[in-house]
Amino acid sequence: MPDPIVRVEDVGLRFDKFTALDGVSLSVETGQCIVICGPSGSGKSTLLRCINGLERFQAGEVFVDGVRVRDNTDLPKLRRGIGMVFQHFELYPHMTVLENITLAPIRAKGVPRAQAEKLARDYLERVGIADQADKYPGRLSGGQQQRAAIARALALEPKVMLFDEPTSALDPEMIAEVLYVMRDLARGGMTMLVVTHEMGFAREVADEVIFMDRGRVVERSGVKEFFTAPRADRTKEFLNKILVKF
Amino acid sequence: MQYEFDWGMLLRSPYFGWIVEGVLTTFHLALLSWVLALTLGIVIGIFRVTNSRALRVIGTAYVELFRNIPLIVQLFLWLYVAPQLLPTETRLWWNRLDYVPYWTAVIGISFYTASRVAEQIRSAILAIPPGQFKAALSTGLTTTQTYRFVIVPYALRIILPALTSEFLTIFKNTALALTIGVVEITATTRKIEAWSFRGIEAYTVASLTYAATTILVVVFMSWLERRYYIPGLIRREREAA
Numbered sequence A: 001m002p003d004p005i006v007r008v009e010d011v012g013l014r015f016d017k018f019t020a021l022d023g024v025s026l027s028v029e030t031g032q033c034i035v036i037c038g039p040s041g042s043g044k045s046t047l048l049r050c051i052n053g054l055e056r057f058q059a060g061e062v063f064v065d066g067v068r069v070r071d072n073t074d075l076p077k078l079r080r081g082i083g084m085v086f087q088h089f090e091l092y093p094h095m096t097v098l099e100n101i102t103l104a105p106i107r108a109k110g111v112p113r114a115q116a117e118k119l120a121r122d123y124l125e126r127v128g129i130a131d132q133a134d135k136y137p138g139r140l141s142g143g144q145q146q147r148a149a150i151a152r153a154l155a156l157e158p159k160v161m162l163f164d165e166p167t168s169a170l171d172p173e174m175i176a177e178v179l180y181v182m183r184d185l186a187r188g189g190m191t192m193l194v195v196t197h198e199m200g201f202a203r204e205v206a207d208e209v210i211f212m213d214r215g216r217v218v219e220r221s222g223v224k225e226f227f228t229a230p231r232a233d234r235t236k237e238f239l240n241k242i243l244v245k246f
Numbered sequence B: 001m002q003y004e005f006d007w008g009m010l011l012r013s014p015y016f017g018w019i020v021e022g023v024l025t026t027f028h029l030a031l032l033s034w035v036l037a038l039t040l041g042i043v044i045g046i047f048r049v050t051n052s053r054a055l056r057v058i059g060t061a062y063v064e065l066f067r068n069i070p071l072i073v074q075l076f077l078w079l080y081v082a083p084q085l086l087p088t089e090t091r092l093w094w095n096r097l098d099y100v101p102y103w104t105a106v107i108g109i110s111f112y113t114a115s116r117v118a119e120q121i122r123s124a125i126l127a128i129p130p131g132q133f134k135a136a137l138s139t140g141l142t143t144t145q146t147y148r149f150v151i152v153p154y155a156l157r158i159i160l161p162a163l164t165s166e167f168l169t170i171f172k173n174t175a176l177a178l179t180i181g182v183v184e185i186t187a188t189t190r191k192i193e194a195w196s197f198r199g200i201e202a203y204t205v206a207s208l209t210y211a212a213t214t215i216l217v218v219v220f221m222s223w224l225e226r227r228y229y230i231p232g233l234i235r236r237e238r239e240a241a
Ligand SMILES: Nc1ncnc2c1ncn2[C@@H]1O[C@H](COP(=O)(O)OP(=O)(O)O)[C@@H](O)[C@H]1O
Pocket: A015, A018, A020, A038, A039, A040, A041, A042, A043, A044, A045, A046, A047
């Protein structure tokens, strides 16, 4: 069996006295799409940030594609292989969409400009906003901005994509267009770790669902069992809450 | 006794030559100092907000030191005190330079202005959403690249209006260089007055130089502001509406 792309082993992280992650373990195999859900403040974003070295953890180990993530890791190199998508898009507002996407390929990976632009246009095509390439992010709708941000991450040609609540800041009509792109990616075989409360998305494309609470993985199971026969009481409670809401 | 104007004298030798030289000196003193102040100010401004405690201490010390001593005192310190602190060899080399007062003025004005630019940069960087750093780093840019390609260009656009007024200040501050013997336009004016007793004409030239340049700078900067305005930033959208 091949090594998983992402392996998190017993990771613990504290901010001063507050324990944000408490012995978290998980692994993501190539081509898998794994959904993480859980109440606000349960450590989901923090966990994603540990995987690409944006956050320092004090205990445990993280491996990405066989590389151990720790203080002396070549972090820029590690991150070039991991795409990350944020709740608030975080496009650079002073650059056009095309410049947003080509910046890292050109500066971090040394791809020639013409080639980087070609690549950027291909990915914009893929997320369905090829006609927005030369606009500034401020001129795009929320859904278009998030798709541009996904294209920016894809342009790294990453081995795994991390999504941190990519639709939480969007109006309902825009959520669909972003989920459409993500579903397309998952079906195309992209390895994905997705923090989301879009349970419809989880049902359709996730291989597994992880439920986190207070810095711990409470439950990890296949999609079917997760929704039909959750084991932990906390999971049941949580599912009741969000399934009623949506 | 009625004062009789003689504007024509300004075009006669030797005054005309002096005026041209004075204006040019003011211009390149201001521009050179500005380029240095901007560069140094950006670096110190970044020092003020980095994660490195040592750099933050250096940045803060710099700003407090250079911002709180009056520029004119700093000019005297650079001219009379600083060279004494140099090793003998270096001091002799410095004293043999052709335009010691000029270079002293460049150093004094740019170091002072850099502390003011640094404060602008610092507050602009603090106003940038932290997610911008995370996004840039997450794509594999190094910290330096993140500042160079994302954060600093963003910050400069935010503070463009403030930079306009800093540039106008530096331009007017060049007049202080006359106190350490730089013959810029204000000093030239005084020299003309002393030779010709035609103070009004002479000071008019100086005033016009400052006023005309100010207008040019304001026009140029408002063009820059339009050129580099960030679509969709709330502050700007409201202004445009
Ligand atoms: N830089 C930080 N300093 C202190 N506490 C933090 C920091 N980042 C996150 N936290 C805390 O860690 C907990 C987990 O945060 P987060 O990972 O953002 O949760 P989630 O994404 O699941 O909502 C929260 O209680 C949050 O307040």
